[in-house]
Amino acid sequence: MKVTRVAAAGLAAGIFLSATACGSDDGGSSSGGGSDSGDVTIGIVELNLSNPFFGTLQKATESAATAKGWKTMKAEAKVPGDSATQVTAIENMIANKVKAIVLDPANPTALNPVVKKARDQGILVITVNATLTPIEGADATFATDNTAAGKLIGQWAKASAPAKPRIAMLDFDLSDGPAGGRHNGFLEGYGIKDGDPSIAGSALTKGTIETGQSAMENLLSAHPDINVVYTINEPVARGANTALKNKGLADKATVVSVDGACSGVQDVKDGIIGATAMQFPSKMGQLAVDAISKYLADGTKPTAGLNDSGTTLITDKPVDGLESQTSDWGLQNCWGEK
Amino acid sequence: MTQLDDAVLLEKEDRAGPLRAALSSQTAGPLAALVLAVVIFSATTDSFLNAGNLSLIAQQSVVVGTLALGQTLVILTAGIDLSNGAIMVLASVVIGNLATDGNVFGALLAGLAVCLVLGLLNGVLVAQFSLPPFIVTLGVLSVLTAAARLYTDSQSYPIDSAFLTALNGGPTVGGVTITYGVLLWIGLTAILGYALTQTAWGVRVYAVGDNPRAAALTGIKVKRVLLSVYLTAAVVYAFAAWQALGRTPTADPSGYSTANLDSITAVVIGGTSLFGGRGGVVGTLIGALIVTVLANGLTQAGIDSLYQQVATGILVVIAVAVDHFVRTRQTR
Secondary structure, three states: OHHHHHHHHHHHHHHHHHHHHOOOOOOOOOOOOOOOOOOOEEEEEEOOOOOHHHHHHHHHHHHHHHHOOOEEEEEEOOOOOOHHHHHHHHHHHHHOOOOEEEEOOOOOOOOHHHHHHHHHOOOEEEEEOOOOOOHHHOOEEEEOOHHHHHHHHHHHHHHHOOOOOOEEEEEEOOOOHHHHHHHHHHHHHHOOOOOOOOEEEEEEEOOOHHHHHHHHHHHHHHOOOOOEEEEOOHHHHHHHHHHHHHOOOOOOOEEEEEEOEHHHHHHHHOOOOOEEEEOOHHHHHHHHHHHHHHHHHHOOOOOOOEEEOOOEEEEOOOOOOOOOEOHHHHHHHOEOOO | OHHHHHHHHHHHHHHOOHHHHHOOHHHHHHHHHHHHHHHHHHHHOOOOOOHHHHHHHHHHHHHHHHHHHHHHHHHHOOOOOOOHHHHHHHHHHHHHHHHOOOOHHHHHHHHHHHHHHHHHHHHHHHHOOOOOHHHHHHHHHHHHHHHHHHHHOOOOEEOOOOOOOHHHOOOEEOOEEOOHHHHHHHHHHHHHHHHHHHOHHHHHHHHHHHOHHHHHHOOOOHHHHHHHHHHHHHHHHHHHHHHHHHHOOEEOOOOOOOHHHHHHHHHHHOOOOOOOOOOOHHHHHHHHHHHHHHHHHHHHOOOOOHHHHHHHHHHHHHHHHHHHHHHHHHHO
8 A cells, every 4th residue: 555655655756746847947958057157058038848949949040059069958838828837937047157048938028027037147138029018128139029920911901802801800918029020010000090890890719729710709709790810820710610601601701810830831832811921930040149149259239129030922913013022932941730 | 324315315316207316406506597698699799699600619628628528537537637637638649740641530449549548548547546636737737738838840731631621510500510520519518427327337436426435435446437538538628629729720739738637627617526526528518618708798898808708717616616505505
């Protein structure tokens, strides 16, 4: 009996330890102390890796740093909005005397104090993908201009939309910086404002396929005449398409999205998505590492504020006056698994 | 002994007829809440009350609703299963991956095997080693969430097999599709409801949930009953995985991340006591429908979807308060 109790306790402890260890390295995977003179260690703090975008960004940053001969400490949020894990990770990185931190903030304000602490110790902090509020909280930001991305698909939708548009907005929590930027950018590109009568309805998704599908189904139930669908990202667009297809409306509605993942570009090629705005996560990571390298070499700080890593409109139905690339080009330049 | 007498009494009461069992006081409350929600949304929106939308609500409920059936069994034994959504997601990505070879039937069986192995793991840790179900399934949840992402490299598998997505099809009656998935959900509810109320196994499940020591004293093999509950729940989760592939033809390791809590919500709103020994699967079916009706109706009414969470949360607190009230009155 005693033996089984001990075995059970050991098993439980094992499961619990592996459970707490997964998802976040909290600096545990540090490949070196970084305090030796001459050694450069940088910290990379990402969002939840369940999203391949953040995984691509993390890998790009890491490989650019490794190419410079630097060591890296990595950590990532466990779920969207998990700034607490990021704060702990940055504290550990400060203690480990990293030279710079590349941060993808889970929250625009929650990380301000710990980032200030890092910068006060002379650590260069660069945010990627998202920004702090105020943006000057970090030394520089390399990110997609999400408002510009939203504007591109808004303009495209306007130019290719039917005469009587009925718009569905499939959003993600609008307190999230990129989500709010895309939403506002789309409306601006379309030339309307929140509450415009051409907006049939809006619904909150969790940025996943099945939540996109349910949200679209609910909106279609109330407004079967929806013919323009804005989606926060490509998984939501995929779900919206399933909902439209089930109702036999897939041909009557135009879906637009943002991301440029390979699976999303394939959906553009297959006609599921009309147009998507491609982001370049690898470029963000590369630009951040280049900026750190320059700072370490001669103390030149990168340009403060938002440095746009670029957005490209991907569509196989180009419209006049709006620069775009085909899905074939997109498949050459997309991120994530093909 | 009074606890067991209660169980025997409950059994006698339920033998009076399935209809009476379904309409017993435990499902009356949830049913009233469901009817109230339907009436309110029918009155306030033009689009809520039509056969197409009601069919849609049933379809939107099946995945979490099926998971919640398994959850009900576990909660009836005073346990909780935080890992059920993760078990389902892992099974669905295993099915999605293996199905790319074309052997869809084998893939589905592999998904069932995944569920059974994990149900066995939970069951052995809870029954044989007497570990708290909350901690066991929390640990398993974390491991499986990571396992599904490692297994798939965080990518999703599109499902194009007609067999694997068959549950999304079904007969059309008067322009409204009644999917096989919905029929399966109702069928599973009926089977489990029968097993819980009309068989000796069901009596034992309630007895173990009510008071495991008293149950053991009457000769019930508590560990064996617990293990059977976790294994039965695992089979139900495998059905949920098939339901999920039918509803959204993609095996997505990032999907259904809150399905475990959603299933507990459905169970609690459905009137099953978190303290074990009281409740049933019919209430859970109604509970799952209530949650979907709120999301569907509030979206159609153009109300911010955050209020869906507020409304659901309030219902959970009311359900637990009612349960507490009933329980204290009984023991007095």
